[in-house]
Amino acid sequence: KQEVTQIPAALSVPEGENLVLNCSFTDSAIYNLQWFRQDPGKGLTSLLLIQSSQREQTSGRLNASLDKSSGRSTLYIAASQPGDSATYLCAVLANQAGTALIFGKGTTLSVSS
Amino acid sequence: DTGVSQDPRHKITKRGQNVTFRCDPISEHNRLYWYRQTLGQGPEFLTYFQNEAQLEKSRLLSDRFSAERPKGSFSTLEIQRTEQGDSAMYLCASSFPTGTNTGELFFGEGSRLTVL
Numbered sequence: 001k002q003e004v005t006q007i008p009a010a011l012s013v014p015e016g017e018n019l020v021l022n023c024s025f026t027d028s029a030i031y032n033l034q035w036f037r038q039d040p041g042k043g044l045t046s047l048l049l050i051q052s053s054q055r056e057q058t059s060g061r062l063n064a065s066l067d068k069s070s071g072r073s074t075l076y077i078a079a080s081q082p083g084d085s086a087t088y089l090c091a092v093l094a095n096q097a098g099t100a101l102i103f104g105k106g107t108t109l110s111v112s113s
Numbered sequence: 114d115t116g117v118s119q120d121p122r123h124k125i126t127k128r129g130q131n132v133t134f135r136c137d138p139i140s141e142h143n144r145l146y147w148y149r150q151t152l153g154q155g156p157e158f159l160t161y162f163q164n165e166a167q168l169e170k171s172r173l174l175s176d177r178f179s180a181e182r183p184k185g186s187f188s189t190l191e192i193q194r195t196e197q198g199d200s201a202m203y204l205c206a207s208s209f210p211t212g213t214n215t216g217e218l219f220f221g222e223g224s225r226l227t228v229l
Binding site for chain 1 (some may be wrong): 117119146153154155156157158161169171202204206215216217218219220221222223225
């Protein structure tokens with residue numbers, strides 16, 4: 001059974017710092033991996049999607065990497081801003097015929113000004 | 114319409130009452146998913162549809178839960194005889210099927226259920 005773990009559970013940083021959020025999964029046979037952002041009481045916003053054949057994806061100040069063999073992904077946020085404060089969720093899609101994303105519990109990020 | 118919409122955004126009900134949530138997916142997406150999220154946890158899969166067919170249901174979906182997607186468009190999730198443990202955020206997502214697309218899921222804003 002696929003399990004997704006995110007470390008740390010919470011992170012507080014001052015504005016301007018570069019930071020890394022970690023995601024690990026137990027079954028390396030995944031179809032894709034998706035990073036989401038969730039603001040309190042809100043739905044999920046897709047940030048980046050990495051296909052299993054890819055090593056990384058970038059969008060603005062965000063960079064996500066994928067190492068399938070070790071079962072790990074990282075989300076790198078450059079020059080953090082208070083507006084980046086949110087919970088970041090990692091999710092994997094098991095395979096091409098897979099029906100549902102399996103989520104981690106998320107990392108709650110707080111960026112202070 | 115550019116996103117997934119859910120209604121109502123927040124529902125407060127008394128234990129034992131029935132509640133129904135509606136989800137309108139992105140119009141060209143034929144896969145629709147329901148997830149449940151409790152405080153401090155990641156979303157947990159409940160069920161998914163491809164067009165009007167309900168193809169998979171999680172063990173989390175007890176007999177009190179029923180989901181439909183008539184005509185393969187909007188979907189409803191009904192909870193009968195609500196219990197306090199049903200209090201959660203119910204999230205809907207849609208996508209194209211994998212293999213023909215990236216498999217990226219797009220989520221709505223969720224429907225928060227509070228059972229008193």
